[in-house]
Amino acid sequence: MITGFKEFILRGNVVDLAVGVVIGAAFGAVVNALVTFIFNPLVGALFQADSLAKLLVVTIPSTTGAPAKLMFGALLAALIQFLLTALVIYLCVVFPLNRLNQRVAARLNANQPAAPEAPAAPTQTELLAEIRDLLQQGSR
DSSP, rough: HHHHHHHTTTTTHHHHHHHHHHHHHHHHHHHHHHHIIIIIHHHHHHHHSSSSGGSEEEEEEETSOOOOOEHHHHHHHHHHHHHHHHHIIIIIHHHHHHHHHHHHHHHHHHHHHOOOOOOOOHHHHHHHHHHHHHHHHOOO
């Protein structure tokens, strides 16, 4: 059982996944700081609020007597954070890897000799003419 666990943990995919999760968490912290300390104050300054979380707050009555708060600004901050994360991941990871894969594929295709062209298949007219000739030979 311990040997099987050891093989599972040391498998390449598990290690790659663990590294990806750790880097993703660290990257999430960077994007969160960017949104919290850069974008929130900028948008807050535009709308005269401390941050996005305090912007677009709608209070509604509740059954407990204390008003409930709908915080649309916080949702907007989360959407901005998501879009920034997706954009940076695309620009820093996905786009370069796609370009690298294209270059590798182009090199592999350039190094392989061109496949000989297969002879063209006979057309329907040619096949019918051949069948006709065979039938004429068989009837003689």
